[in-house]
Amino acid sequence: MSSSIKRDTDYDILIIGGGMVGASLAAALSNQPLRIGIIESTPLTAKTQPSYDDRVIALSYGSHRILKSIGVWNELQHDACPIDHIHVSDRGHCGFTHLSAKDESVDALGYVVPGRSIGQTLHAHIDKQSNIDFICPAHWTALESDSNQVTLTVTKPKTLTTRLLVAADGGQSAIRKKLGIQTKTSNYQQSAIITNVTPELPHQNRAFERFTETGPLAILPMTENRCSVVWTARTDQQQEILDLDDETFLKRLQERFGYRLGRLTKAGSRFAYPLKLIQALEQVRPRVAIIGNAAHSLHPLAGQGFNLGLRDVAALAETIADATQKGDDPGDINTLKQYAEARKQDHRNVLTATDTLVRLFTQPSIPVAIARNKVLTLLDLLPPAKHLLARHAMGIAGRQSRLTRGLSL
Ligand SMILES: Cc1cc2nc3c(=O)[nH]c(=O)nc-3n(C[C@H](O)[C@H](O)[C@H](O)COP(=O)(O)OP(=O)(O)OC[C@H]3O[C@@H](n4cnc5c(N)ncnc54)[C@H](O)[C@@H]3O)c2cc1C
Numbered sequence: 140m141s142s143s144i145k146r147d148t149d150y151d152i153l154i155i156g157g158g159m160v161g162a163s164l165a166a167a168l169s170n171q172p173l174r175i176g177i178i179e180s181t182p183l184t185a186k187t188q189p190s191y192d193d194r195v196i197a198l199s200y201g202s203h204r205i206l207k208s209i210g211v212w213n214e215l216q217h218d219a220c221p222i223d224h225i226h227v228s229d230r231g232h233c234g235f236t237h238l239s240a241k242d243e244s245v246d247a248l249g250y251v252v253p254g255r256s257i258g259q260t261l262h263a264h265i266d267k268q269s270n271i272d273f274i275c276p277a278h279w280t281a282l283e284s285d286s287n288q289v290t291l292t293v294t295k296p297k298t299l300t301t302r303l304l305v306a307a308d309g310g311q312s313a314i315r316k317k318l319g320i321q322t323k324t325s326n327y328q329q330s331a332i333i334t335n336v337t338p339e340l341p342h343q344n345r346a347f348e349r350f351t352e353t354g355p356l357a358i359l360p361m362t363e364n365r366c367s368v369v370w371t372a373r374t375d376q377q378q379e380i381l382d383l384d385d386e387t388f389l390k391r392l393q394e395r396f397g398y399r400l401g402r403l404t405k406a407g408s409r410f411a412y413p414l415k416l417i418q419a420l421e422q423v424r425p426r427v428a429i430i431g432n433a434a435h436s437l438h439p440l441a442g443q444g445f446n447l448g449l450r451d452v453a454a455l456a457e458t459i460a461d462a463t464q465k466g467d468d469p470g471d472i473n474t475l476k477q478y479a480e481a482r483k484q485d486h487r488n489v490l491t492a493t494d495t496l497v498r499l500f501t502q503p504s505i506p507v508a509i510a511r512n513k514v515l516t517l518l519d520l521l522p523p524a525k526h527l528l529a530r531h532a533m534g535i536a537g538r539q540s541r542l543t544r545g546l547s548l
Pocket residue numbers: 155156157158159160161178179180181188189190191194195196197198277278279307308309310313331333369412430431432433439441442443444445446447448
């Protein structure tokens with residue numbers, strides 16, 4: 140940290156939530172002349188840690204580039220399985236499309252990484268930085284702000300001040316609620332049930348997205364020829380699926396997925412996540428930015444939640460670094476509005492596309508089924524459209540931040 144910078148607050152940036160997105164932002168800013176604090180309520184290794192749990196994350200190609208620019212990819216790649224192919228199909232219908240890394244001239248369309256590995260790697264990186272304080276377990280109990288700073292009362296108790304408060308405290312963000320920021324919310328009445336299986340045949344780094352009448356089913360390749368399963372079911376079916384014995388569960392899964400990977404064996408533990416769309420209607424306020432799931436919680440069908448949050452991180456880190464270099468205040472609303480403006484289109488695209496896909500592919504009606512199968516088949520026959528779809532899935536469509544382009548801040 141540069142000693143020449145005048146400091147009248149405890150922190151330049153105080154991040155609430157040290158989950159995947161909050162920790163990524165701290166890591167991205169670690170080489171800046173800034174004093175950064177992270178307040179996290181749940182220890183990294185706790186069973187109840189809501190960010191770094193048994194979830195397996197499909198990182199887009201663009202996200203892997205951001206993590207590389209931040210300096211954590213070398214470590215993370217040991218637990219990452221590349222995705223060479225993505226196969227999208229509709230159960231009981233003939234439409235399908237197929238994306239391949241070779242067609243897109245990249246080493247991989249993306250990578251599948253356990254959430255826990257992301258947590259361990261980010262936090263090991265943060266631990267080494269002298270300008271970052273990781274305050275955990277800790278809660279905030281009061282928040283006040285004026286034109287110069289945000290003041291937060293934190294348990295033990297203690298008062299902390301910052302020029303910029305970043306809310307990265309997840310879908311139920313208490314900071315967002317405290318500030319009275321409205322949300323657009325839609326309950327899908329669906330749950331994602333996750334587990335791991337081992338297929339009889341080599342997965343050959345293929346990811347499968349299969350739409351079924353009760354919701355989408357994703358099978359993602361993992362290391363050691365395991366596969367991660369994200370099975371979306373109606374909420375009223377959730378408990379029944381969780382309670383199935385392993386043999387019956389695998390039989391039901393096989394019925395939905397088919398035999399592209401041979402017999403599916405060795406079901407791991409199952410966990411369920413209720414699915415909602417939550418979209419914050421404001422991303423910034425004077426001295427406050429809302430990022431990651433706190434700004435937008437998505438249905439996981441397209442595996443875009445963390446990828447979108449990481450692009451928030453890359454854009455916000457760039458805005459903060461530019462302001463810092465010019466000697467500007469990173470919490471100034473005009474600075475923060477530049478960030479919000481830069482993120483608007485990406486948020487709109489991903490939220491609309493994800494929500495439309497969920498609704499379109501869970502409609503049992505025959506005309507809708509015919510229409511969506513036509514779309515899948517057409518996509519497969521039209522290389523420019525498929526290429527555009529691939530660039531969106533890879534997180535490299537539209538405006539790209541410096542970190543996504545492999546540059547430093
Ligand atoms: C089943 C499933 C599969 C998914 N698969 C993918 C995928 O393949 N690809 C992808 O990109 N995304 C995926 N996602 C989405 C991804 O998990 C989220 O987008 C990501 O976890 C968001 O990270 P976050 O840090 O914003 O929020 P969270 O992960 O919710 O983390 C919030 C953090 O804030 C902390 N916190 C909360 N309140 C407070 C407080 N008051 N004070 C201090 N700390 C607090 C929490 O303890 C937590 O550590 C999936 C989601 C689900 C449910």
